[in-house]
Amino acid sequence: MAKQKTLNIRRNTYERLQAHKQLGDGFNSVLVRLLDRWEGFYDLSE
Protein backbone atom coordinates (compact mmCIF):
# COMPACT_ATOMS: atom_id res chain seq x y z
CA MET A 1 0.00 0.00 0.00
CA ALA A 2 1.74 3.14 -1.26
CA LYS A 3 1.47 6.49 0.53
CA GLN A 4 -0.19 5.58 3.78
CA LYS A 5 -2.04 7.79 6.21
CA THR A 6 -2.68 7.09 9.86
CA LEU A 7 -6.27 6.99 11.01
CA ASN A 8 -6.77 7.44 14.75
CA ILE A 9 -9.76 5.63 16.16
CA ARG A 10 -10.97 4.61 19.58
CA ARG A 11 -10.05 1.17 20.90
CA ASN A 12 -13.69 0.09 20.79
CA THR A 13 -13.89 1.11 17.12
CA TYR A 14 -10.63 -0.75 16.45
CA GLU A 15 -12.13 -3.91 17.94
CA ARG A 16 -15.31 -3.49 15.88
CA LEU A 17 -13.25 -3.16 12.71
CA GLN A 18 -11.10 -6.12 13.74
CA ALA A 19 -14.24 -8.25 13.96
CA HIS A 20 -15.06 -7.51 10.31
CA LYS A 21 -11.70 -8.58 8.96
CA GLN A 22 -11.78 -11.48 6.56
CA LEU A 23 -8.86 -13.77 5.80
CA GLY A 24 -5.92 -11.73 4.51
CA ASP A 25 -7.55 -8.39 5.24
CA GLY A 26 -5.81 -5.35 6.57
CA PHE A 27 -7.80 -2.53 8.11
CA ASN A 28 -7.67 -0.60 4.86
CA SER A 29 -9.42 -3.47 3.06
CA VAL A 30 -12.18 -3.53 5.66
CA LEU A 31 -12.72 0.22 5.33
CA VAL A 32 -12.73 0.05 1.53
CA ARG A 33 -15.39 -2.66 1.69
CA LEU A 34 -17.50 -0.61 4.10
CA LEU A 35 -17.12 2.51 1.98
CA ASP A 36 -17.97 0.66 -1.23
CA ARG A 37 -21.16 -0.59 0.37
CA TRP A 38 -22.29 2.33 2.46
CA GLU A 39 -20.83 5.66 1.43
CA GLY A 40 -23.82 6.26 -0.87
CA PHE A 41 -26.22 5.45 1.96
CA TYR A 42 -24.45 7.18 4.82
CA ASP A 43 -27.47 9.26 5.74
CA LEU A 44 -29.88 6.32 5.59
CA SER A 45 -32.50 6.97 8.24
CA GLU A 46 -32.72 4.47 11.10
Next chain:
Amino acid sequence: MTYPSDYIGIAISQETHRRLSELKEKNNEINFDSVVNRLLDLEEKYNMPTETFEYELMINSKKSKLFRVTYSDKVTIEYWNSNKLAFEKDIKVWFTGYKIPSNDLNAFIKFIIKDSNLGLLYEMENELVQNGVWIKRV
Protein backbone atom coordinates in the same frame (compact mmCIF):
# COMPACT_ATOMS: atom_id res chain seq x y z
CA MET B 1 -2.67 16.68 17.24
CA THR B 2 -2.26 14.52 20.33
CA TYR B 3 -4.86 11.82 20.85
CA PRO B 4 -6.03 10.42 24.20
CA SER B 5 -4.46 7.11 25.15
CA ASP B 6 -7.57 5.10 24.25
CA TYR B 7 -7.03 5.93 20.58
CA ILE B 8 -5.16 3.58 18.25
CA GLY B 9 -3.58 4.53 14.92
CA ILE B 10 -4.18 2.28 11.91
CA ALA B 11 -2.58 2.55 8.49
CA ILE B 12 -4.86 3.34 5.57
CA SER B 13 -4.31 4.49 2.01
CA GLN B 14 -4.58 8.10 0.92
CA GLU B 15 -7.59 7.24 -1.19
CA THR B 16 -9.41 5.67 1.78
CA HIS B 17 -8.53 8.73 3.86
CA ARG B 18 -9.94 10.96 1.13
CA ARG B 19 -13.22 9.02 1.03
CA LEU B 20 -13.57 9.11 4.83
CA SER B 21 -12.76 12.83 4.83
CA GLU B 22 -15.46 13.46 2.28
CA LEU B 23 -18.06 11.69 4.42
CA LYS B 24 -16.86 13.56 7.50
CA GLU B 25 -17.18 16.94 5.82
CA LYS B 26 -20.45 16.24 4.05
CA ASN B 27 -22.12 14.93 7.19
CA ASN B 28 -20.55 17.33 9.70
CA GLU B 29 -19.06 14.51 11.73
CA ILE B 30 -16.83 15.59 14.60
CA ASN B 31 -14.07 13.11 13.86
CA PHE B 32 -13.09 10.09 11.78
CA ASP B 33 -14.00 7.73 14.60
CA SER B 34 -17.65 8.81 14.22
CA VAL B 35 -17.52 8.13 10.48
CA VAL B 36 -16.11 4.65 10.93
CA ASN B 37 -18.67 3.82 13.60
CA ARG B 38 -21.50 4.96 11.35
CA LEU B 39 -20.25 2.72 8.53
CA LEU B 40 -20.02 -0.19 10.97
CA ASP B 41 -23.53 0.53 12.28
CA LEU B 42 -24.90 0.35 8.74
CA GLU B 43 -23.00 -2.83 7.95
CA GLU B 44 -24.12 -4.56 11.11
CA LYS B 45 -27.72 -3.46 10.87
CA TYR B 46 -28.42 -4.06 7.20
CA ASN B 47 -25.97 -6.66 6.13
CA MET B 48 -26.19 -9.26 8.82
CA PRO B 49 -24.84 -12.46 7.34
CA THR B 50 -26.60 -15.73 7.82
CA GLU B 51 -23.59 -17.98 7.77
CA THR B 52 -22.47 -20.06 10.67
CA PHE B 53 -19.17 -19.58 12.42
CA GLU B 54 -17.14 -22.16 14.22
CA TYR B 55 -15.60 -21.33 17.57
CA GLU B 56 -13.25 -23.22 19.74
CA LEU B 57 -13.16 -22.82 23.44
CA MET B 58 -9.77 -22.99 25.07
CA ILE B 59 -9.46 -23.26 28.82
CA ASN B 60 -6.12 -23.38 30.60
CA SER B 61 -4.38 -23.49 27.23
CA LYS B 62 -6.19 -26.68 26.26
CA LYS B 63 -8.68 -26.80 23.44
CA SER B 64 -11.94 -27.83 24.86
CA LYS B 65 -14.76 -27.72 22.42
CA LEU B 66 -15.55 -26.84 18.86
CA PHE B 67 -19.00 -25.45 18.35
CA ARG B 68 -21.00 -23.60 15.77
CA VAL B 69 -23.07 -20.50 16.17
CA THR B 70 -24.88 -18.36 13.69
CA TYR B 71 -24.32 -14.66 13.33
CA SER B 72 -27.38 -13.66 15.30
CA ASP B 73 -26.78 -15.94 18.24
CA LYS B 74 -26.12 -14.48 21.66
CA VAL B 75 -23.05 -15.70 23.47
CA THR B 76 -22.77 -15.03 27.15
CA ILE B 77 -19.78 -15.74 29.32
CA GLU B 78 -20.32 -16.05 33.02
CA TYR B 79 -17.30 -16.21 35.24
CA TRP B 80 -17.96 -17.60 38.70
CA ASN B 81 -15.76 -17.47 41.74
CA SER B 82 -16.65 -19.14 45.05
CA ASN B 83 -20.23 -19.67 43.88
CA LYS B 84 -20.69 -16.01 43.08
CA LEU B 85 -21.07 -14.55 39.66
CA ALA B 86 -17.99 -12.36 39.37
CA PHE B 87 -18.14 -11.41 35.74
CA GLU B 88 -20.66 -11.63 32.95
CA LYS B 89 -20.31 -10.49 29.41
CA ASP B 90 -22.29 -10.77 26.22
CA ILE B 91 -20.03 -11.07 23.24
CA LYS B 92 -21.00 -10.64 19.66
CA VAL B 93 -20.67 -13.77 17.60
CA TRP B 94 -18.56 -12.01 15.01
CA PHE B 95 -15.76 -11.29 17.45
CA THR B 96 -12.69 -13.22 16.45
CA GLY B 97 -11.61 -13.88 19.98
CA TYR B 98 -12.13 -13.04 23.60
CA LYS B 99 -9.97 -13.76 26.60
CA ILE B 100 -10.75 -13.75 30.30
CA PRO B 101 -7.62 -13.59 32.39
CA SER B 102 -7.68 -15.53 35.61
CA ASN B 103 -5.18 -15.98 38.37
CA ASP B 104 -7.68 -17.36 40.83
CA LEU B 105 -7.25 -21.06 41.34
CA ASN B 106 -10.76 -21.35 42.76
CA ALA B 107 -12.53 -19.72 39.85
CA PHE B 108 -14.56 -21.64 37.37
CA ILE B 109 -16.44 -20.52 34.34
CA LYS B 110 -19.88 -21.21 33.15
CA PHE B 111 -19.94 -20.77 29.44
CA ILE B 112 -23.33 -20.46 27.83
CA ILE B 113 -24.33 -20.05 24.24
CA LYS B 114 -27.89 -19.24 23.43
CA ASP B 115 -29.40 -18.65 20.02
CA SER B 116 -31.32 -15.54 19.13
CA ASN B 117 -34.50 -17.05 20.54
CA LEU B 118 -32.64 -17.70 23.80
CA GLY B 119 -32.68 -21.42 23.19
CA LEU B 120 -29.73 -23.08 24.86
CA LEU B 121 -27.12 -24.33 22.42
CA TYR B 122 -24.27 -25.16 24.71
CA GLU B 123 -23.52 -24.95 28.38
CA MET B 124 -20.46 -25.90 30.31
CA GLU B 125 -19.65 -25.29 33.93
CA ASN B 126 -17.38 -26.29 36.76
CA GLU B 127 -14.22 -26.09 34.77
CA LEU B 128 -11.38 -24.72 36.88
CA VAL B 129 -9.70 -21.77 35.27
CA GLN B 130 -6.07 -21.27 36.10
CA ASN B 131 -4.69 -19.92 32.91
CA GLY B 132 -7.41 -17.93 31.25
CA VAL B 133 -10.18 -18.66 28.78
CA TRP B 134 -10.06 -18.07 25.04
CA ILE B 135 -13.05 -18.10 22.78
CA LYS B 136 -11.66 -18.05 19.31
CA ARG B 137 -13.29 -18.10 15.93
CA VAL B 138 -11.74 -20.70 13.65
